[in-house]
Amino acid sequence: MTAQVITVTSGKGGVGKTTAVANLATALAADGKRVVCIDGDIGLRNLDVIMGLENRIVYDIVDVIEGRCKLKQAMIRDKHYPSMYLIPAAQTRDKNAVSPSDMVRICNDLRPDTDFIIIDSPAGIERGFRNSIAAADRVLVVTNPEVSAVRDADRVVGILEAEEKGSPALIINRLNPVLVKNNDMLSAEDVLDLLGIQLIGIVPEDESVIIGSNRGAPVVTDTKSRAGQAFRNIAKRLQGHDVPFMELEQQNALWSAFQRLTGRK
């Protein structure tokens, strides 16, 4: 069996690409899949931090490309899941150190012994983005329910369609059901209406995501977190399972009522 290469991208920065990569990879690894994450953001790496692996980096992807180490040497094994690896980006180089064909070659080398290769694309639509989508079998576009993020996502979808990468799937991240209810935030329907692509998951706004990122322990391992549940569901859908979408609104209203009662916020 050969791996599926999934690229996570967004156009706009700061919408949660890296968080999504770390969480989806962890969820897939927790399901027993062999996963390799590749940080495509050469020069501004941070997937290693989110995954809590920064102090284990010896070699990076540019070392592999320029022949200073073997591919296996640049693969850092995760602390908790032995079937998950990270290939970090170089921090001291720029996007031009990698070419689209380098990415294709690395992914092809990884394919035989892996189930999922997840590539974290940098923001933007330039070289780094092109590198990241070059090898993709499937692309996930992350957006926030904000006008600017949706417009950038639209641009990215247009480019992906023009490059005949197929229609990408959409993750709406950091949706706040209370704001949506009060008409202060775009709803998932508004976003989908504009982008017109398949939805693969809605991740509610949840502070445990930030806490998890800062601790280097993705929120997906927290069974009580709603965002974690959303990422686990997306991971199941990536494996081809049919998982119903969470009822965000009702449960979240209940949840905030509960939070008010217990004084948790």
Added chain:
Amino acid sequence: MEQTTSLVQIKGIRDGLLASFSDAPWEDQCGALITQIDERPAFFQGARLAMDVGLQVLKVNDLVDLRDRLSERNVVLWAVVSESPTTEKTSQLLGLATRISKPRPEERKQFADVISDDTALFITKTLRSGTRVEYPGHIVIFGDVNPGAEVVAEGNVIVWGRVRGMIHAGAKGNRSSFICALDLSANQLRIADEVSAMLKPQKDPKPEIASINSEGRLQAELWHTG
């Protein structure tokens, strides 16, 4: 070597380099271009390249492939000038310019002359952010025009869908041009040199038509049948 240079001519223009393609098979010409670049890497390092592909009919994959090969050699492809509408559409989809600042010789003029007022470009997809479509006649779009997309026509623009991007009709100054759409909640409309910012997302959208009224102002009104 002599043969390869005759396949693709490269010369300097104001905006960088211009590669002119002949009618020989596309693959051979790409090869010739890459060979030329590989022979003089220092000269091409960091160059901005425009291509005049003549009558070549190019699909997205053709251009993407060449662009990637160029970008691996640190050459940026920024414009593709073509006489084929298919190729022109492809380049627009990829966000490449289809005109270079230096006006092309006679052929470009001929192209404009051939297009009479009654020809229309028919687009059957949603135009997403970053897409710019320009046409010297009318434009008909079967799909939406999303925010960040731009449609520029010398004639009229008809959209069977929602308009949330920018539309410019009568771009060469024809004040009798009009724009109509099923849902005209564009963030900006232009007809000739009139500009109207009409930010009004509609709750219950109805078909509308925008034109320049008797007072010379751009206005949109509901579409009435009959």
